[in-house]
Amino acid sequence: MNMAKRLLAYSLPYWRWLILAFAMITFTALSINFLPVLIQRITDQCLMNADAPADERIELLMRLSVIYISIAGIGHLVRYFQAMLTAWIGQKIIYDLRLEVFRKVLRMHQAYFDRTAVGTLMTRVTSDIERLQHFVTEGVVGSIADLFMLFGIMGYMIYISPWLSLAIFSTLPLLFAFMFYVNTKLRDANRDIRDRQSRLNAFLQESLTGMTTIQLFNREASAMEDFDERHTKLRSAYFDEVRWFSLYFPTVEGGQALAVLLILAVGGMMLLQGSEAITLGIFVAFLAYIRDFFRPLGSLSDKAGSFQIAMASIERVFALLDAEEEVQDPAQTEAPDRIAGTIAFNKVWFAYNNDNWVIKDLSFSVEPGQVLAVVGATGAGKSTIINLIGRFYDVQQGAVTIDGIDVRQFNKHDLRGRLGYVFQDPFIFTGSVADNIALQTPGISRAEVIHAAKTVNAHNFIEAMPEGYDTVLNERGEGLSLGQKQLLVMARALAQNPELLFVLDEATASVDTATEVLIQDALAKLMANRTSIVIAHRLSTIRHADRILVMRHGELVDQGTHNELMAHDGYYRQLYDLLQHSPEQK
């Protein structure tokens, strides 16, 4: 569907207001453009009509002047309300659209975020939408208002002097052809600007996130160079746009001068020759019309420029709205009340990209309440297993089931509500400690928040914070140590009371022994009576697991208890020996 048409579809809910706006536009175009006709009458019937008695001419002058001021007053007042109304409609439309865009972003699957830079998405939701706002409020309705004004003026001009009108209108095709050409150039330039802006944003976002690494490795100079390269490209794209844009007004003003010249020459000549087709009033009215004629024309061409700009943004916003959601809810979902907790992989094959298999023919199952540890070298596919259970990605072959139900049969929201995650890199939201634990889940009371924190040994350090549970944290959890952040996200996981638990259990050198003991204890409590899968790096976790999967290059190479696997004297034993000698193990 044509992009602009599609955008206009968003105005449908406001059609009544739009009709009112168009009625106001029509009224304004008809009333304000009638004013030069009055000037013509005043000139011809009052000033130049020497045959009529002076009293009558003065009276007529007074009457026409009152009519003039009334029409001008009402016309401009209606124009004011119409501008307010159209701006209001535009804001409503943009509000709806921005909500829809963010809702779409929230629905997108992980692979989409793997491919799309954060900066690019930021540009979509912020500056692209802002451009659309301009397009809808001033662009579409404003252009229609300008067109009405233009047609109104042309109608009156033809009405008072067809010949003079013809002379002026003959200059228009050339002017329009030139404007059309400039528009195409503007559109290209603007597409470049958006592209480059979005690349610059993505780079900036990445640099800010990785600032510590940049500074640690003295990468400031090369970061500056990369920034400058992108920035220079953006500057030249902007300059390209300005170059074409600057041509507009001289063109419009030049057209106006040409039209005035035509009136002076053609109209003046006709007047001097005593032509019946023209009077001094018509001559004066035409000069007034020319000023009014080029104003909407100039504004139209200006808007044509912003149309091009908006078009590029519209394309991008709709491309986002149309992006395929690869992980979809089925038409009919399964929603068991409470699940027992059997997780099974059945001949699962999975690749993040094309046929680059990361999981190869994987089959295993975990019984309710069991703790399953997954071990393997880095890149073996351990985290991928967890991603597949939560449907952050869908398997290409085989099936992942929970209590015998394929995870693709669940509603995503329902499925994820049953899962709890404790990741290595704890994410803290801006907000209070209590909010970070409850995550605004309805039904989690303050008492439950505190209970969860106490269970995972987080209560003491939270209480010691300046405002306790109401202490406001920023997005990086500034003021909290890594160990404290980990305990906090464990409290979060526990408060949600998940049915299944996934843990990325990294032995971290940055946590002191006392905190390590607290974390271990918290983990044990979290996993108690819950089917849990742990991507295990700590020897203690591995040893205490009910069962261990040994992964290598996406394949299951062995499974069993710690003792069974040690007895096999295979790959597990090698891994175990390596871990035992790792300095991170306490």
Ligand SMILES: Nc1ncnc2c1ncn2[C@@H]1O[C@H](COP(=O)(O)OP(=O)(O)OP(=O)(O)O)[C@@H](O)[C@H]1O
């Ligand atoms: N989002 C992704 N897009 C593309 N490839 C990915 C993605 N995530 C992981 N991979 C690739 O899939 C493979 C398995 O990754 P996975 O994260 O499951 O390994 P892992 O065993 O958990 O490793 P680690 O112990 O280092 O966390 C790796 O080769 C990795 O490069």
